[in-house]
Amino acid sequence: xxxxxxxxxxxxxxxxxxxxxxxxxxxxxxxxxxxxxxxxxxxxxxxxxxxxxxxxxxxxxxxxxxxxxxxxxxxxxxxxxxxxxxxxxxxxxxx
Numbered sequence: 001x002x003x004x005x006x007x008x009x010x011x012x013x014x015x016x017x018x019x020x021x022x023x024x025x026x027x028x029x030x031x032x033x034x035x036x037x038x039x040x041x042x043x044x045x046x047x048x049x050x051x052x053x054x055x056x057x058x059x060x061x062x063x064x065x066x067x068x069x070x071x072x073x074x075x076x077x078x079x080x081x082x083x084x085x086x087x088x089x090x091x092x093x094x095x
Contacts, residue, residue, distance in 0.1 A: 003093075005030040005055065008041035018042055030055045 002024035004017070011017040021027065021042055027050045029035035035052060039045045080090050 001026040001028065003028045003030070003053075004034060004038060007034060007037040009037055014041070021045060021048075027051065028053050 002020050004020075004027065006017075008017050017038065021038065021044075027045075027048065029038065029050055029052050031054060032052055035050050080092075081088060
């Protein structure tokens with residue numbers, strides 16, 4: 001499954017989105033306009049069904065009071081691979 005929320009014309013190298021579109025079995029776009037951008041850049045996409053799942057409005061978190069003590073940074077390696085899961089496959093996406 002591939003969630004696309006960027007315009008295809010912005011993606012570099014161009015082959016990056018093309019490869020994602022090729023390998024994904026389900027394509028989800030955040031808006032009709034984003035899906036159309038992908039179709040314009042990658043005409044083969046016209047033959048594939050896609051899903052539109054609007055992201056909606058992003059609410060800002062409430063303003064926090066000043067923090068008295070610095071919060072320690074978590075051990076990310078341990079968080080992603082806890083004991084007994086050292087060889088687990090981790091798939092992470094962020095933007």
